[in-house]
Amino acid sequence: MAAKTRQKPDAPDASDRVSRIREGVTAAILEHRLLPGTKLGEDEIGEIYGASRTLVRTALQQLAHEGIVNIEKNRGAFVARPTPADAREVFEARRLIEPTIVDRAIDAVSPAWLDRLGQHLAEEREAELRGDARASVRLSGEFHRLVAEMSGHGIYLGFLKELIARSSLIILLYRRHDTPACGTDHHAGIVAAIRKRDKARAGALMLSHLNEIEAELFLKDPAADELRLADVLGA
Amino acid sequence: MAAKTRQKPDAPDASDRVSRIREGVTAAILEHRLLPGTKLGEDEIGEIYGASRTLVRTALQQLAHEGIVNIEKNRGAFVARPTPADAREVFEARRLIEPTIVDRAIDAVSPAWLDRLGQHLAEEREAELRGDARASVRLSGEFHRLVAEMSGHGIYLGFLKELIARSSLIILLYRRHDTPACGTDHHAGIVAAIRKRDKARAGALMLSHLNEIEAELFLKDPAADELRLADVLGA
DNA sequence: ACAGGCGAAACTTTATACAATCTTCGCCCG
DNA sequence: CGGGCGAAGATTGTATAAAGTTTCGCCTGT
Numbered sequence: 294m295a296a297k298t299r300q301k302p303d304a305p306d307a308s309d310r311v312s313r314i315r316e317g318v319t320a321a322i323l324e325h326r327l328l329p330g331t332k333l334g335e336d337e338i339g340e341i342y343g344a345s346r347t348l349v350r351t352a353l354q355q356l357a358h359e360g361i362v363n364i365e366k367n368r369g370a371f372v373a374r375p376t377p378a379d380a381r382e383v384f385e386a387r388r389l390i391e392p393t394i395v396d397r398a399i400d401a402v403s404p405a406w407l408d409r410l411g412q413h414l415a416e417e418r419e420a421e422l423r424g425d426a427r428a429s430v431r432l433s434g435e436f437h438r439l440v441a442e443m444s445g446h447g448i449y450l451g452f453l454k455e456l457i458a459r460s461s462l463i464i465l466l467y468r469r470h471d472t473p474a475c476g477t478d479h480h481a482g483i484v485a486a487i488r489k490r491d492k493a494r495a496g497a498l499m500l501s502h503l504n505e506i507e508a509e510l511f512l513k514d515p516a517a518d519e520l521r522l523a524d525v526l527g528a
Numbered sequence: 529m530a531a532k533t534r535q536k537p538d539a540p541d542a543s544d545r546v547s548r549i550r551e552g553v554t555a556a557i558l559e560h561r562l563l564p565g566t567k568l569g570e571d572e573i574g575e576i577y578g579a580s581r582t583l584v585r586t587a588l589q590q591l592a593h594e595g596i597v598n599i600e601k602n603r604g605a606f607v608a609r610p611t612p613a614d615a616r617e618v619f620e621a622r623r624l625i626e627p628t629i630v631d632r633a634i635d636a637v638s639p640a641w642l643d644r645l646g647q648h649l650a651e652e653r654e655a656e657l658r659g660d661a662r663a664s665v666r667l668s669g670e671f672h673r674l675v676a677e678m679s680g681h682g683i684y685l686g687f688l689k690e691l692i693a694r695s696s697l698i699i700l701l702y703r704r705h706d707t708p709a710c711g712t713d714h715h716a717g718i719v720a721a722i723r724k725r726d727k728a729r730a731g732a733l734m735l736s737h738l739n740e741i742e743a744e745l746f747l748k749d750p751a752a753d754e755l756r757l758a759d760v761l762g763a
Numbered sequence: 764a765c766a767g768g769c770g771a772a773a774c775t776t777t778a779t780a781c782a783a784t785c786t787t788c789g790c791c792c793g
Numbered sequence: 794c795g796g797g798c799g800a801a802g803a804t805t806g807t808a809t810a811a812a813g814t815t816t817c818g819c820c821t822g823t
Contacts, residue, residue: 308599335775345808346775354586358593364670367814368776382683393624446619452687545777570805580778581805602784602805 314352322361322372323434323461324427329374334363358527359456373462377512380463384507387456390449391503392496393436393481399492406443410484413439417480434461436480440487456528460506467510479505544711549577549587556698557596557607558669559662564609568597596693612747615698619742622691625673625684626738627731628719632679634725641678645719648674652715669696673716675722695741702745714740 318338321327331355335346342349353370356362375383389423398406413436434457441450469515480503486495553573553643574584588605591597599605609620633641648671655663669692676685714737721730 334773336773347807347809350775351589354589355593358590368816369775379682382681385681386683386687389624389628446617446620447614448621448691452621456683571803582777582779585805603786604805 306364310342310344311348311351311355314338314349315355316345317342318352318356319361319458320431324431325459325461325465326427327372329372329466331372333370333372335369342463359455359458373459375459375466378430379459380467380507380510380512383456383459383463383499384503387453387460388500388503390452390456391440391499392450394441394444394446394453395487395495395499396492397446397449398440398496399487399490401443401445402487402490407484407488410439410443410487414481414484430461430464433480440483463510464506467512469509469511490492544581545577545579546586546590549573549579550590552577553587553591554596554693555666557735558693559666560696560700561662562607564697564701566607568605568607570604594690594693595758596636599754609692610698610701611693612702614694615702615742615745615747618691618694618698619738622688622695623738625687626675626734629676629679629681629684629688630722630730630734631727632681632684633675634722634727634730636678636680637722637725640724642719645674645678645722649716649719665696665699668715669693671710681756697744701739702747704744704746 318327318333327333335349335353338344338353339346339349353362353364357364357370362370363372363373413432417429417432417436420432437457438450438454441453444450479498483495483498483502486498536587553568562568568588570584570588573579573588574581577584588597588599592599592605592629596608597605598608648667652664652667652671655667672692673685673689676688679685714733718730718733718737721733
């Protein structure tokens with residue numbers, strides 16, 4: 294019967310327009326097409342997506358709540374610029390949550406999920422061979438989200454989505470050398486451990502993976518943000 | 529100079545009107561004055577706070593993102609009614625995060641914070657003696673938030689605020705017997721451990737505290753929601 | 764030439780009006 | 794008398810317009 298009118302409350306690819314805006318802007322930020330500090334004018338975005346400012350505003354407010362956009366009163370919305378302190382908090386939280394998520398994911402493992410993971414690893418490898426940095430960045434984050442979805446834990450998934458989005462900005466701002474793909478092999482190792490249902494090993498690998506990513510960051514004084522940003526923009 | 533015009537971006541008690549609406553509704557939900565499933569009409573709330581629907585809508589969207597309000601398309605906003613599965617997820621997440629938060633709080637301990645904690649315990653005791661159930665519920669949640677603020681970890685604090693708000697709804701829906709204050713002594717014990725900077729003990733006490741709260745819940749089939757709600761309303 | 768202030772333009776914020784959708788109540792038919 | 798159809802009422806979704814704030818350029822005075 295009325296199965297089409299009442300769609301589930303938080304449809305993943307919700308076809309309404311505000312979700313399309315939100316996901317478009319999110320993708321642009323996660324792929325490093327929009328740099329930290331960039332002004333996100335309401336008219337500007339509205340014209341791109343053919344939507345009214347009302348809808349754009351809604352989307353921007355959601356992004357602000359997720360921590361990847363800052364809204365300054367009477368000034369507008371800007372792509373967030375996490376401080377080194379923020380960065381340390383984000384990675385501490387990820388080190389706490391993600392090993393647990395892997396653990397739960399192994400509980401929920403199934404052939405279909407293993408296929409999905411294998412397929413994702415293939416995509417990551419392909420993007421890296423292609424030298425497509427944007428796709429690599431996006432897929433790297435999506436791997437972690439995939440594991441969280443696999444765990445079937447909605448709250449962990451929500452938290453992790455936030456942490457991943459912020460991590461993307463942090464990596465852009467503070468990565469030391471431009472090691473293009475730090476941990477493709479790491480992901481493969483984690484999947485292997487999941488296949489073997491080896492919780493201890495999977496959790497340990499996830500932890501060391503996160504540690505290695507953070508170790509490649511240069512988290513010093515906040516004033517260095519400007520320099521770093523100029524560097525990225527010049528390249 | 530212009531110190532009043534540009535206040536910090538995420539002021540805790542932001543005096544703008546949308547925050548006042550959000551906090552008012554949140555307080556009403558946390559104090560169990562608004563029951564799960566209650567319709568939150570935009571005009572209705574707008575008239576109470578003397579605000580336009582635009583502002584009310586913004587506040588409701590924020591509450592929806594925090595998980596304590598559900599917005600159904602073309603139907604309106606309702607106080608969320610967590611399922612037993614949601615409840616288990618919330619408490620699993622709290623068991624993971626809160627011991628870590630206590631740990632970090634002990635790192636940041638100071639005489640001022642210890643005063644604040646002691647003062648809070650006194651308030652809790654007083655409310656309980658008074659038999660003020662509403663204040664008890666609110667203060668019980670605020671204790672956990674206080675520890676999170678003490679930890680100085682903004683992300684953990686944000687996550688925990690969400691979890692506490694949801695917990696309040698869960699306890700209302702699924703508590704077995706009306707044990708008025710399950711864990712006032714627990715809170716005191718945790719504070720004592722914090723005073724002694726005994727991380728292991730503080731974390732363990734927090735964990736058992738959460739376990740005991742969850743143990744008092746009756747998490748069976750989702751269909752029982754209706755009965756439970758009717759029970760509460762009748763009382 | 765330079766500092767300070769005035770003013771206009773652009774943008775965000777808030778309110779209001781319009782359109783679309785759902786709910787409810789009444790009526791009619793079986 | 795019960796069930797279903799339909800129209801009126803109410804409520805939400807969206808767009809547009811009015812109001813307030815910030816910012817930038819320009820002009821004047823020293």
